[in-house]
Amino acid sequence: MARAEATAAANEAAPGPREAKRTMDGASTERQKKFYRDMLTIRRFEEKAGQLYGMGLIGGFCHLYIGQEAVVVGMQGALGQGDQVVTTYRDHGHMLACGMDPGGVMAELTGRITGYSRGKGGSMHMFSREKNFFGGHGIVGANVPIGTGLAFSNRYTKNGAVCLTYFGDGAANQGQVFESFNMAELWKLPVIYVIENNQYAMGTAVVRSTSETHLYKRGAAHNIPGEAVDGMDVEAVFEAGKKAILWAREGKGPYILEMKTYRYRGHSMSDPAKYRTREEVQEVREKHDPIDTFGARLVKQGVVKEDDLKAMEREIRAAINRAAEFASESPEPPPEDLYTDVLK
Amino acid sequence: MTQILMPALSPTMEEGKLAKWHVKEGDAVKAGDILAEIETDKATMEFEAIDEGRIAKILVPEGAEGVKVNAPIAELTQDGETAKPAPTQTKTIPSPLVGEGAPQARKGGNGHAVPAAPAAANLEDPAIPEGTEYINMTVRDALRDAMAEEMRRDPSVFLMGEEVAQYQGAYKVSQGLLEEFGPERVIDTPITEQGFAGVGVGAAFGGLRPIVEFMTWNFAMQAIDQIINSAAKTLYMSGGQMGCPIVFRGPNGPAARVAAQHSQDFASWYAHVPGMKVVSPYFAADAKGLLKAAIRDGNPVIFLENEIVYGRTFPVPKLDDFVLPIGKARVIREGAHVTLVAHSISVGLIMEAADILAKEGIEAELIDLRSIRPLDTDTIIESVKKTNRIVTVEQGWPVCSIGSEIAAAVVDAAFDYLDAPPLRIAGKDVPMPYAANLEKLALPTIDDIVAAAKAVLYRQ
Secondary structure, three states, X not given: OOHHHHHHOOOOOOOOOOOOOOOOOHHHHHHHHHHHHHHHHHHHHHHHHHHHHHOOOOOOOOOOOOOOHHHHXXXXXXXXOOOEEEEOOOOHHHHHHOOOOHHHHHHHHOOOOOOOOOOOOOOOOOOEOOOOEEEEOOOOOOHHHXXXXXXXXXXXXXXXXXXXXXXXXXXXXXXXXXXXXHHHHHOOOOEEEEEEEOOEEXXXXXXXXXXXXXXXXXXXXXXXXXXXXXXXXHHHHHHHHHHHXXXXXXXXXXXXXXXXXXXXXXXXXXXXXXXXXXXXXXXXHHHHOHHHHHHHHHHHHOOOOHHHHHHHHHHHHHHHHHHHHHHHHOOOOOHHHHXXXXXX | OEEEEOOOOOOOOOEEEEEEEOOOOOOEEXXXXXXXXXXXXXXXXXXXXXXXXEEEEEXXXXXXXXXXXXXXXXXXEOOHHHOOOOHHHHOOOOOOOOOOOHHHHHOOOOOOOOOOOXXXXXXXXXXXXXXXXXXXXXXXXXXXXXXXXXXXXXOOEEEEEOOOOOOOOOOOOOOOHHHHHOOOOEEEOOOOHHHHHHHHHHHHHOXXXXXXXXXXXXXXXXXXXXXXXXXXXXXXXXXXXXXXXXXXEEEOOXXXXXXXXXXXXXXXXXXXXXXXXXXXXXXXXXXXXXXXXHHHOXXXXXXXXOOOOOOOEEEEEOOOOOOOOOOOOEEEXXXXXXXXXXXXXXXXXXXXXXXXXXXXXXXXEEEEOOEEEOOOHXXXXXXXXXXXXXXXXXXXXXXOOHHHHHHHHHHHHHHHHOOOOOEEEOOOOXXXXXXXXXXXXXXXXXXXXXXXXXXXXXXX
């Protein structure tokens, strides 16, 4: 597809359930079940993290992903072996979607030796070389040049991999994001910029911070195609992700996907979220919840029965409880670890 | 039956006020329903239900103040398939962060003493075989040769920066590299320091060994977040998984007549930061051997060159693979009366000062730091134990300077050996002025060093 056509194809999707005809082959059915399972796993994990925070087991900053699950699950479904992921500090969902162990992630949240960073990173700084997850970065926007650099290494070594670089509507205003766009298109780097527009940068609504609120247009000045996607619909995300990833993998350069999504919880645990109404949150929860709407769609399509979803729920709750127990019972790092891993 | 506990709703909350109940006994609740409003030390927060169930009993009345985190505030009965209560909800787990025991935990307590930092490794320069030929070479060419040799040796090494390729380097340090290695490995960037510094960090995470050139270190202030937060801290934050093998290099320190924004020594800025190494050589051989070491190092290395020194010529051993250890100072001249310590261009000043002092019968021992972090305090202290007097010299500002650090280290380790307080010669505590006379006044001079050496010897 020519660059101009791709840009023209950008649509302005609104959140809402989507009824599309799906091929009902076995592979797609399995994928649909996996999407549901992965989204629910993230939801239950985050609720549990919120609970452990409330008990004082998790300290500091803790940014929950509740409401945004469809974005990372749909994108991850479109990724291939060897592709990389890098994101900001709202990263628990991304790690689980990358296949990282919930126990290891939760144990990092509780600051224990069994955590992914041996207790030295915490909620915002976790990595898994094995799963090609490159963080977990605490500085808003700083992961965007890093993701661009990972894509640079892919092009340099011609390994065929692409890098998914996630960031939020707040980070989209950082200067280094524009710097990255420029270099990525200039050098045709295989990077997908996934802007998770959850509509609030901490407490500042997009309209109060951003002159052009259609963030998928942000690449226009750099000739990067962009597209708005209903980020509450995991299958819409998956389809858009496949297209963007193919674009990058074919050597055509970067691609921007703006995911229209919503976070139910505050920016972090100590945010009372007074900048929006309770009704606004309830409206999204009741009408556009990515898990409920997708579950209902699967039942309607005959992919699963209500009982199957309930069984999945029980299984996931049990797994998350095990993760929480593991995270609360693991020991803290030994004092000697204070001085390890400063230098190689 | 599950107990609902008073939640911690901020990083610093230890107790709070139960401002308002939104439910009463007997109410059915589902996940997401607001149970109560709680006043923390920061704000009034709505507290939501996590599980479905029925409120059996309210244990803490509305308006209660000073409710401790983790105290039971209500009881919930659950039914259906989620009847089995989550184990973490039914018992109070002692928190490492909040509540009783917190002060000890915060002070690194837990019954453990804070462990000592590991000692520095004992490093030595590699022996140069007898009969090795020396070639006179500019520092500029020595740096170029170091990069070229490492790029020949390792295909994952590449150079990126402003004007490094077609222009052959703003200061001609990368001359000829584009011709030899091509545009895939010698990459001109847009003027976008924060962006390309971050791209370098990402490339290092991706398995490459980037050399990122800043046209001058003054411009790297645009990129310092990527250098410190992304490059230096990630190994630690990842529990040892990641690492960032990258060299950031370029000219540092005052140049000539370019005024405040282009004349600054950043040695002490970067020396402050754990998780990276800082190198600042003077001689061509050290520039070559240390840059090769920096490129091979598994850590971020800050390589501080000097524009005025680029054109100076020094002998360099003609060896196939001359690599020097980072973190090792060098005694470049032995003497019994006073130790003079410097790095980069200031090494030239202490050498000239030593010649003048020698004429007056004062034998100065000269130390070229070469590396700023790790700082080779052993070599400095050994020298001070012999001379009992020390003067530090640098171009940077005096406050929190390299000299301040050395003075503290010497006082710590060799207080009883000192016959005079350590003296620090540094750039004046002002932005660099443009006027030729003022610029001269702002920088350390040979006369300043000679006077300081005499002062610590109590001679006029």
